Amino acid sequence: MKKKILALTLSLTMLAAVMTGCGQSAAGGTTAANEEQKTETEAADMAAEVEVVIQFGHDNNEGDPVQEAAKYWAERLSEVSGGTMKLEVFPSGQLGSKSDLIDQILAGDSVVCIGNGPFLADRGAPDLGIMQAPYLFETWEELDTLVASDWWAEQMTQLEGAGLKVIAGNWRYGVRHTITTKPVTSPEDIKGMKIRTQGSTVHVKGFEVLGAAPTPMPLTEVYTSLSQGTIDGLENPLSVIYSGKFQEVAKNLMLDGHIRDLSQIVISNDFFNSLTEEQQGWLLQTAQEAGERQNELAAIADEESLQKLKDEGVTVTEVDFGAFRTAAEPFYEDTTLTGAWSDGLVDRVKEIIGQ
Structure with a gap:
């Protein structure tokens, strides 16, 4: 009897050991499966947070408002995206000319550049050329009104059809004036001069x-x-003229204010559409914020640059705006321009801005 009891006890002990082993094996299998699932989840999360890198190339130099605003934009984009989007800034033409950059953008590269109406007019929306028609706009508010109009929305649709997406239209590049190697006080003085x-x-x-x-x-x-002596002068905002040190080789500045350069930040439409809705929002928000920063800096820089130019021996002349506006009237009769524009464009724009 004792032998039978001992045998039964041993059998139960062995069975319990087997069952415990099986339980441990099953638990180990479950743990392994959980670890594998956890690894896959983490990998998916990391893939979702892969850094989007965008390159911003422009012609302006260090210290210029465009460059300072670009660096501010890079900081803001990184901040709002939690570091998942990065803007790399390349000043002084390091990535090539605007034409080179637009070609890269049209190829779908993750590149942005700053351009203005006439530049974009040659890239798919001819009517945008009027944005910088000489001596047309007298205040920034007129341009702001134009950008908020249905006409502007129509132009943006045309650009997107040509492969370009404007992500910010509020960058006030500056009021464009002309600096020359010889004095200019009237429209007659500039005749024959080679102007960049x-x-x-x-x-x-x-x-x-x-x-x-x-x-x-x-x-x-x-x-x-x-x-x-290859050229006799150039036109640009005062801050660009000063930061480029052009006053070292040209000593005559006329404040003709022929153009108020409201510029746009442009990206590939295809690349923009490849971003998530959230990423698009971050990009649009920060580009607009950077434009506001650029405008503040540009206004300060223009005032400071004018004084610095005077201090460095530049002769400054405030010319008759009306005389230059009259001299520029043939611009609006040139069929190489107006022939590409919509019928009645000039009148429509003047009506929108209240002229």
Whole structure:
């Protein structure tokens, strides 16, 4: 009897051991499965937070309002995105000219650049050329009113169809004036002078109608060209003129205010649409904020730059705006421009801005 009891006890003990082992094995299997699932979840989370890197190239130098606003934009984008979106800033034409950058954008690259109406007019929305028609706009508020109009929305739709997306339209690049190697006090004085302009048709024609010889070239080549006598002057906001040190080789500034340069930040439409809705929101928000910062800096820089230019021996002339406006009237009769514009565009824009 004792032998039978001992045998039964041993059997129960062995069974309990087997069952315990099986339980431990099952628990180990469950733990392994949980760990595997956890790893897959973490990998998915990391994939969702992969850093989006966007490059911002422009022609302006260190210390210029555009560059300072660009750095502020980079900080804000990183901040609001929790570090998942990064803006790399390349000043002084390091990524190429505006035309080079637009080509990269149209190829779908993650690049942004700053451009203005005439530049974009040559890229799919011809009517935007009027944004910088010479001596048309007298205040920033007129341009703000135009950007808030249905007409502006129509232009943005056209640009998107051409592959470009404007993510901020509020960057006040500055009031454009002209600095030259010889004095200019009237429209007659500028006739025959070689003036560096942007390569856009509107900028070129704006000086042609005054009798000047517009000479498009990258801003990075202007200093050498002025010093060598290849050109006689350039037009740009005061802060750009000063930061480029052009006053070292040209000593005559006329405050003609021929253009109020309201610029836009442009990105590939395809690339923008590849971002999540949240990422798009971050990009739009911070680009707009950076534009507001740029405007504050530009206003301060213009005032400071004017004084610095005077201090460095530049002769400053406040010319008759009306005389230059009258001299520029043939611009609006040039069919190479108006032929590409919508019928009645000039009148429509004047009506929108209250002229």
